[in-house]
Amino acid sequence: MKCAWWxxxxxxxxxxxxxxxxxxxxxxxxxxxxxxxxxxRTVRSVGSSEQRTFRTxxxxxxxxxxxxxxxxxxxxxxxFLIQFFAFNSxxxxxxxxxxxxxxxxxxxxxxxVNVGLDAGTFAGPGTYSYSYLIRDCTNTRSLxxxxxxxxxxxxx
Numbered sequence: 001m002k003c004a005w006w007x008x009x010x011x012x013x014x015x016x017x018x019x020x021x022x023x024x025x026x027x028x029x030x031x032x033x034x035x036x037x038x039x040x041r042t043v044r045s046v047g048s049s050e051q052r053t054f055r056t057x058x059x060x061x062x063x064x065x066x067x068x069x070x071x072x073x074x075x076x077x078x079x080f081l082i083q084f085f086a087f088n089s090x091x092x093x094x095x096x097x098x099x100x101x102x103x104x105x106x107x108x109x110x111x112x113v114n115v116g117l118d119a120g121t122f123a124g125p126g127t128y129s130y131s132y133l134i135r136d137c138t139n140t141r142s143l144x145x146x147x148x149x150x151x152x153x154x155x156x
Contacts, residue, residue, distance in 0.1 A: 037113075037132055037145040040065035046114055056125060057156040060116045065145065067111045067134050074137035075108040081135040084115045087148070089127045125155045 041050040043062045054061050067079060086095035099115055113132060122128060129148040135141070 035070055035136065035141060035143050036068045037134065037143060038066040038068055038110075040132065040145050040149050042130075042149065042151045046116075052150070053152045053154060054119050055156050056119050056122070056153050058119050061119055061151065062114060062116045063130055063149075065113045065132060067113055067132075067143070069109055069111070069136050071136060071138065071141075077137040078111055079134050080137055080139040081133070082113055083133040084130065085133070086117075086122070086128055086130045088123065094123060094128070095121065119153055122153055125153050127152045 041064060042052060042054075043049065043064060044051050044054075045060070046062050046064060048062075063084060067082075069075075069079070082099040084095070084097040084099055085093060088094050095117065097115055097117075099113060113134075127150060129150045131148045132145045134143045136143075
């Protein structure tokens with residue numbers, strides 16, 4: 001039996017959609033099964049929408065990110081080490097913090113990372129950048145957030 005041209009096209013599309021759906025089910029975050037730091041952002045409070053400008057007297061700046069680790073040995077296990085770094089516009093380190101993951105969230109391969117800092121801990125108004133260094137639960141792989149996130153402090 002011969003198929004019409006349009007039948008072949010529809011068949012190809014259905015096969016392609018099935019393959020893509022299978023990939024999405026295997027990895028719902030679309031991370032291609034590599035360790036990553038996802039959704040890093042600055043917010044006023046945990047769970048709120050992203051904010052990039054803060055007044056120096058406004059209180060907390062929350063830095064939040066989701067770390068995805070594809071290693072099955074690390075499923076449900078917090079990373080070995082989480083470090084947070086903040087830099088001024090000249091690239092000088094102005095803040096370093098050792099953190100612990102809050103534990104698995106969004107699935108067994110994901111860890112939510114949060115740090116809250118008072119805006120007054122920075123050296124005044126200006127543009128700053130931040131990054132995380134994360135060591136997986138087996139302490140064998142390191143991951144750095146790149147490109148760095150940025151935020152700006154303004155005078156009150």
